[in-house]
Amino acid sequence: MNLVVKKVLQMILVIFLVTFLVALLLKRLPGDPCIANLGGAASPQKLAECQDRVGVHDNVFAFYGKWVNNMVHGDFGALVGNDQPVTTALSQKWLVTVSIIVYSIIFSVIVSVPIAVFAAYKANGRFDRTVSTASYGLLAIPNFVMAVLLWYVFSINLTHWLPATEFVSFSTDPVEHFKHMVLPVLTLAAGQIPVYVRLLRTDMTATLSEDYITMAKSKGISDRRILWRHALRPSSFTLVTILGVNIGALVGGALIVEQFFHLNGIGSFIIQAAFSRDYAVVMTLTALVAVVVVFVNFLVDMLYIVLDPRIRRQRALA
Amino acid sequence: MSDLDEARDITTEVGVEMSMGVATDVPQLSSPVKFKRRYKGFRLGFWIAAGWMVLVTLLAVGADWLPFVKPYAKTYGSNCTDGPSVDHWLGCDNIGRDLFSRIAYGGRVSLFIGLMVVVLSLAVGGAIGILAGYYRGKTDTVLSMVVDTILAIPPLVLLLFVVIVLGQNIQNIIVAVGILAIPTTARIVRANTLVYSQRDFVTAARVLGAKNRRIIWREVLPNVVPALVSYTFLAVGIIIVVEGILSFLGASVPPPQPTWGKIIAEGRQQLDVRPLVAILPGLVIFFSVLSLNIISDACREKFDVREAAI
Numbered sequence: 001m002n003l004v005v006k007k008v009l010q011m012i013l014v015i016f017l018v019t020f021l022v023a024l025l026l027k028r029l030p031g032d033p034c035i036a037n038l039g040g041a042a043s044p045q046k047l048a049e050c051q052d053r054v055g056v057h058d059n060v061f062a063f064y065g066k067w068v069n070n071m072v073h074g075d076f077g078a079l080v081g082n083d084q085p086v087t088t089a090l091s092q093k094w095l096v097t098v099s100i101i102v103y104s105i106i107f108s109v110i111v112s113v114p115i116a117v118f119a120a121y122k123a124n125g126r127f128d129r130t131v132s133t134a135s136y137g138l139l140a141i142p143n144f145v146m147a148v149l150l151w152y153v154f155s156i157n158l159t160h161w162l163p164a165t166e167f168v169s170f171s172t173d174p175v176e177h178f179k180h181m182v183l184p185v186l187t188l189a190a191g192q193i194p195v196y197v198r199l200l201r202t203d204m205t206a207t208l209s210e211d212y213i214t215m216a217k218s219k220g221i222s223d224r225r226i227l228w229r230h231a232l233r234p235s236s237f238t239l240v241t242i243l244g245v246n247i248g249a250l251v252g253g254a255l256i257v258e259q260f261f262h263l264n265g266i267g268s269f270i271i272q273a274a275f276s277r278d279y280a281v282v283m284t285l286t287a288l289v290a291v292v293v294v295f296v297n298f299l300v301d302m303l304y305i306v307l308d309p310r311i312r313r314q315r316a317l318a
Numbered sequence: 319m320s321d322l323d324e325a326r327d328i329t330t331e332v333g334v335e336m337s338m339g340v341a342t343d344v345p346q347l348s349s350p351v352k353f354k355r356r357y358k359g360f361r362l363g364f365w366i367a368a369g370w371m372v373l374v375t376l377l378a379v380g381a382d383w384l385p386f387v388k389p390y391a392k393t394y395g396s397n398c399t400d401g402p403s404v405d406h407w408l409g410c411d412n413i414g415r416d417l418f419s420r421i422a423y424g425g426r427v428s429l430f431i432g433l434m435v436v437v438l439s440l441a442v443g444g445a446i447g448i449l450a451g452y453y454r455g456k457t458d459t460v461l462s463m464v465v466d467t468i469l470a471i472p473p474l475v476l477l478l479f480v481v482i483v484l485g486q487n488i489q490n491i492i493v494a495v496g497i498l499a500i501p502t503t504a505r506i507v508r509a510n511t512l513v514y515s516q517r518d519f520v521t522a523a524r525v526l527g528a529k530n531r532r533i534i535w536r537e538v539l540p541n542v543v544p545a546l547v548s549y550t551f552l553a554v555g556i557i558i559v560v561e562g563i564l565s566f567l568g569a570s571v572p573p574p575q576p577t578w579g580k581i582i583a584e585g586r587q588q589l590d591v592r593p594l595v596a597i598l599p600g601l602v603i604f605f606s607v608l609s610l611n612i613i614s615d616a617c618r619e620k621f622d623v624r625e626a627a628i
Contacts, residue, residue, distance in 0.1 A: 144563060
């Protein structure tokens with residue numbers, strides 16, 4: 001329990017440090033967000049009001065203090081350009097990013113689990129070697145190159161088989177929604193699948209050499225049942241962990257994919273805000289992402305301690 | 319943080335060894351290596367990979383002097399079509415610049431950034447890692463905290479900010495990517511230092527009255543370096559990709575200077591008319607990253623470094 005409290009305190013401290021660091025960087029960004037967004041035509045009075053609200057003339061500490069104070073009071077800031085609250089802008093965009101990430105996780109798991117299980121079942125067989133080589137190659141393709149290739153093959157070469165841009169929400173048109181999601185999700189998944197396949201295959205082969213598997217075999221249980229019922233669950237621990245750890249990387253991946261396929265999600269929101277010097281948006285979004293990443297990592301660390309007896313033993317020995 | 323990191327290292331180690339069919343109680347380190355060598359047949363692959371990297375490097379370094387590499391910013395207009403020809407080996411890009419030359423010059427920036435970032439991160443991250451791993455205690459807690467903080471910022475956001483704040487040129491991109499690479503390097507060096515600083519030869523040196531500084535330089539460092547050789551190749555590959563991403567977000571070196579990522583970003587706009595402009599440099603990045611991964615793996619086998627350390 002003591003360890004948990006320590007971790008939570010550390011987590012909170014890390015979040016404060018992250019946001020402060022972002023504030024520090026923001027204050028050093030060249031250019032004035034009010035002039036940049038209101039344009040030269042704005043009246044001096046309006047400009048001054050805006051500068052006062054955004055905190056252009058504040059030093060880092062005052063700026064950061066104000067921001068924390070606002071956050072605590074539930075005020076997440078507003079866009080400099082049109083005074084739209086960040087939360088309102090976010091309400092239209094978060095769905096895009098979350099859909100891409102969630103779909104790509106689901107898709108990668110659905111694809112990688114059977115491949116890994118079968119590769120481990122016939123370890124070192126032809127299928128296993130092919131999968132190993134293929135995933136090694138797949139790992140070397142950066143996601144923006146993947147996006148170019150997929151776009152070229154599916155959207156241009158196959159005469160607009162799949163639309164390559166825009167986001168259609170599920171409630172508007174479910175079919176179009178998935179059609180528009182295919183390319184972005186494939187791009188993101190292409191980076192995850194080889195990782196998951198390799199991890200699960202490694203753990204599966206280890207599990208399959210355990211005594212209780214031999215025992216199950218000698219009892220005459222079918223191979224299929226052994227693989228899916230007896231071996232998969234104890235082997236999937238590392239995979240589940242990596243799914244959690246990967247969230248941070250996926251957010252980054254989503255940012256590129258959104259930019260590439262012109263999707264209006266959180267990722268492109270951050271980039272726009274950074275280029276237009278929109279302090280409030282950048283602060284709130286980075287804080288949001290950092291909180292999610294830190295929190296998921298914390299959960300994973302806790303999972304490790306709770307679920308893996310090997311670690312408990314190691315800790316007891318140490 | 320430190321305990322959990324170790325815990326994580328331990329599980330991966332156990333997982334790796336078990337997977338290679340080695341008896342689970344006794345860690346035998348040479349078996350996985352033998353297994354891998356037979357399994358992937360890296361020997362031929364290694365030479366092909368090394369050959370590709372030498373070729374790319376020679377092209378990038380010698381771009382100014384090689385007679386068949388044309389100036390990267392010169393436009394050839396309607397004389398140059400998009401397909402390969404005798405004059406223009408890979409054709410031209412959207413505004414009629416020689417694609418082959420742009421890829422050659424692009425490699426110069428991409429590879430240079432990759433190398434310099436690795437040097438920078440090894441110098442700074444290596445120092446942090448070795449101090450944290452060797453002294454442990456408070457030093458470790460504080461340094462690990464700093465490292466964790468940087469790792470918790472969405473990397474691309476950090477990258478974008480630093481480049482915008484400092485200005486878009488090669489030095490600043492190196493610094494920005496370096497800030498991202500330093501924490502990871504520090505973690506790896508720290509993990510390795512932790513292992514070696516508890517070995518008997520270190521205790522022996524201490525018993526003989528060696529000072530900490532001497533132990534670090536003469537006992538720990540020489541053992542940590544081999545693991546870093548393979549990491550270096552891996553890192554260069556990753557950094558080439560990161561530079562490509564920066565290009566995509568419009569935050570890389572200013573035009574007309576090409577980088578591999580920038581050629582793709584520019585070519586993407588006319589993917590339907592001139593697909594080769596985006597696809598060819600994409601393949602070049604793919605082959606280079608693949609080669610660097612293969613070289614990195616071969617180095618790791620050679621130095622017999624455990625998977626967990628990487």
